[in-house]
Amino acid sequence: MTTVAAFEIDHTQFLDPQGEAVKALPPFAADTAALVAMYRAMVLTRAFDAKAIALQRTGKIGTFASALGQEAVGVGVATAMEGDDVLVPSYRDHAAQFVRGVSMVESLLYWGGDERGSNFAGPRQDLANCVPIGTQVPHAAGAAYAFKLRREPRVAVCLLGDGGTSRGDFYEAMNMAGVWRLPLVIVINNNQWAISVPRHLQSAAQTLAQKAIAAGVEGRQVDGNDVIAVRQIVGQALDKARSGGGPTLIEAMTYRLGDHTTADDASRYRDAESVREQWTFEPNLRLRRYLARIGAWDKEREDALQRDCAAEVNAAVDAYFALPPPTCDAMFDHLYQTLPDALEAQREEARKFAPKGEPQ
């Protein structure tokens, strides 16, 4: 027996749960304003989540998937990206989307059951939320292929969950990206749960980062509650991708502190005790502690930020409520670039029968 291949998976953390730096921070962290901006994005996401859940409970929007406890993944990823990179998200990635310029009104529209929510005024080329798990990974590979073919210095960044790594699409697309050395960064938000299925029933792999090995791709693990680590490792992967070094898979270790969605009741399948424990690792607290340690944060600033974020969220909710409802034509307007004649009669029928009291 001879050894023909050997692999290692590394793990990166800069801040421990007490917000203490366990090693020298990367250069970008010297810019305190940048860290504060990241902190703000994380707090805003959390404020949005709380409001969105409340809106769902009162029937103002539909099912909603909160990012509670996973804010550092989205914010770390999005702050590492360039504007003309492309984000290929799942449905739980508004933390990243808000940084990218998607508006909270758009997010509310989406979860409120209105396709206009995916017509981002901001990042026009970012893909829309992807609900069928794992199916967005090939999209990201395809977009990366386009960038490479056109010699554009752009990277496609794909987000998916731990559950998503069980889907064939994830593996197939990563394998193609490996063969074609595509400018692609895949980030797994390993929040330990796929609805009720815990990580250990999802795969016998010790880490999810090692799934990269199957594709001959670099796989790395990062503390997903440490936004500095996420931004740094994603940044390295982006640099590598941009300079022709090919794809990277990054597993960010987090924890889903909330229910899967508002349609879920996690108490059915996990005990409150283990969730409580996870609150000691959560990312917002960690960064706040670090900022406080370096003298960049205090209660006053925190209170101001919380007020600020609440106001911003409330303004978005008001703007959402103020939008006119979609008309039934919306079903036909963008089905094809030009509506085929064969569908004209159906559009007429829809107009004629639009329910009374409903938007026409």
Place this chain on the structure above:
Amino acid sequence: MTTVAAFEIDHTQFLDPQGEAVKALPPFAADTAALVAMYRAMVLTRAFDAKAIALQRTGKIGTFASALGQEAVGVGVATAMEGDDVLVPSYRDHAAQFVRGVSMVESLLYWGGDERGSNFAGPRQDLANCVPIGTQVPHAAGAAYAFKLRREPRVAVCLLGDGGTSRGDFYEAMNMAGVWRLPLVIVINNNQWAISVPRHLQSAAQTLAQKAIAAGVEGRQVDGNDVIAVRQIVGQALDKARSGGGPTLIEAMTYRLGDHTTADDASRYRDAESVREQWTFEPNLRLRRYLARIGAWDKEREDALQRDCAAEVNAAVDAYFALPPPTCDAMFDHLYQTLPDALEAQREEARKFAPKGEPQ
């Protein structure tokens, strides 16, 4: 950065291309008669392949996929298996099937375009040839689940090609097998080609064995031209599976010495020189050399065996030709256990319009 996981892939070879043992052979190899039986199976497969290609060329059967150069994989796998294990083959695995008891007549029927070829009189529970690449891996996992649930000491053994490892099904099913610790052995016949696509365009992974790491499963590489190595490593994996140790992925390194199928012309995409070189590694020659070295083989025995195999193949061809053609009812006979009433009229129509001169 800390290392959180580390992996190695080993490679096993017992016989070098000159048929010389590079290390102590496993115990089963002490039984010369067993080795001769394996050699016979390999030679028979090659004789069958040559005849089948000739039959295709003269229009007596349809497209045919030869196992030329890959005989050691099938024979090594099948001789390691127990009778009530289940083989889940692809379409190139008649070497294994013949050892398992599938008849050459059945194989000819299959490639001759007749479903009766998959009604094996021998291994009644082995699955039929699988043409949609990779889709048989979940079948093997499902069968393995049944064995485990019923506490039967049986193992499902799945064969697929290097190309098949790019399909999501392979990965998904291996991942499930890992989580459920199923009695499953997956063997990749890495013959370096998927029709015209060479191994390096199929995956950037250095080995295909390492794809197991993605599923937290043991992955091993073996010299697939060394039937002793194949049988030994597969045997170890079977023992492990049978004793509750879970699945193993084995990559057998071979080379497709022939065209992909009779519908293919490999000279379009690979040069004759590299193929010629591969002939020095081929498995039948290697085992014959070893047998000669230990005094168990000579020209006379070789000639007798060749005659014997030719006769056996010819007898099978005669038996194949002697079979009556299927009737058009065969389209309906086994579609469901009981033909639904809704299909009666169609069966009548088929009977009525069965082409003249064609079997009714």
Place this chain on the structure above:
Amino acid sequence: MAEINLVEAVNLALAHELARDPSVVLLGEDIGVNGGVFRATVGLQARFGPERVIDTPLAEASIAGVAVGMAVAGLRPVAEIQFTGFIYPTLDQIINHAGRIRHRTRGRLACPLVLRSPAGAGIHAPEHHSESPEALFAHVPGVRMVIPSSPARAYGLLLAAIRDPDPVVFFEPTRLYRLYRQAVEDNGEALPLDVCFVVREGGDVTLVSWGAMLQDTLAAADALARDGVSAEVIDVATLKPLDLPTILESVAKTGRCVIVHEAARTSGFGAEIAAGLAEQGLTSLLAPVQRVTGYDVVVPLPRLEPQYLPSVARIVAAARKALEYA
């Protein structure tokens, strides 16, 4: 006799078969500890153990593929796909394997699996959670395609599906899961998988539907009755193999037919029924066949759901149109 709703009827049938036949296993995402996102499997893992009620990794193609392997090896797997919007990856296994195994091995091997999935719109769910792709499966040789439309038929048809020696795709209309209760006896009596059910008799027009739309179709029949029109209502229930004779017989009586389904119209299963009438019922038809269906558009997000789903008003209007012909 307990009054239960449709999702409870599904649970009851699953429990009945798990208890009766040790070869029955359930597999799917979140069906175990969580009892399924719609609670269809609630309590079953606790009762029958995690080896027989299996929480799978998130991989639909292989949920189907593993079920095929289980079935071939002698189990009776009942696989759940969490929503029909995620069922498309199973088509490869259903078409290329499940529907063929018996045929291609001349009966040596068989594939008695059930693929269950909550189907349809009308529950204000997110994208991809409101699909009705039954026509795709109805096109596949060697399989059965079943959609119950009441608690009692859910119970009886699911028992039959699990016991059937061949693959059955079984859609459960989410809109009906908790809509109403019905007395269902847990007597283990299966319903036939090859008949359409005449659920209301009438002489003026035949309304044909299945799944959740049956409720709206019955409401339309009520509305028509108020105007003195007597509608016969047929629940197709088993789309494949289709019991066309029951539909033909009804149309022979009424001369008019309205087909109602929520899937997109083009190449939907309503087309097959209309085609059957055009082929074998033409002389009975006094009026053009009417299809009242979802439009040929993407099922919209919840805000436009009411505009997408065939409404009682649309069904009534179609019936009236059919009645206009002399």
Place this chain on the structure above:
Amino acid sequence: MAEINLVEAVNLALAHELARDPSVVLLGEDIGVNGGVFRATVGLQARFGPERVIDTPLAEASIAGVAVGMAVAGLRPVAEIQFTGFIYPTLDQIINHAGRIRHRTRGRLACPLVLRSPAGAGIHAPEHHSESPEALFAHVPGVRMVIPSSPARAYGLLLAAIRDPDPVVFFEPTRLYRLYRQAVEDNGEALPLDVCFVVREGGDVTLVSWGAMLQDTLAAADALARDGVSAEVIDVATLKPLDLPTILESVAKTGRCVIVHEAARTSGFGAEIAAGLAEQGLTSLLAPVQRVTGYDVVVPLPRLEPQYLPSVARIVAAARKALEYA
């Protein structure tokens, strides 16, 4: 003007678009060095380079998924699935993404991809190499489903498919690939993607078909002509969106319609056409619509192919049956 066969016409159209539009890329298994297992892409990688004519790993779901991503990012991918028997894993991407992206982003993003695949039986190929699943794709909102039946239409429709701003599924009948040659000018002129082609005029009966079966349908029209029956023959060509008016117009003239396709009958696309007639052409119909189709069975291995495929005799018999009605 060169006389070329259908597979050469496909090659010509691909080459034309690769040369004309730098955003066009081809991807698929064995399409590069090998030029495709049917030689449809022969010479194109040598001419346009391996970056634009891409040999992919063996993974159909992601061939479609990567094509979606390419299309969204501004390329015009033309993906080949080696045989329609292996196209089922693409349905998830086609249904859940390709057909929806424009709609769900309100036109912000689009998905102009083409999914080509050699389709149909009759070439004595192994299992899974003879399928005709066009009805599955014809049911999908937001996509187009096209099947040419001559070299000239293959050229013109494929140009149109590649230029179309929305996803197009394009089946190429393998039986016709080399059956005959036709003069085709490489003039870059696309054919419309929303019309049926009347390929033979006649007044007694309308024969509707597509793909390879068009040849047998034309042969049936010849046979009928010898007996003094004048058949009109329509090549549907674009199944979705369907140009029903052309078919209605013909049936208004003939009063009789025979629909011919090789896919399984139940829920095949013939049902949609028959349904269209039952809805909108009923008053024209002098005789029941006839469907001559593959049986609702697994496409058999080659030895029974002749029994499976609709034969000229079956088409003629169906036409005669339609003509029996007064």
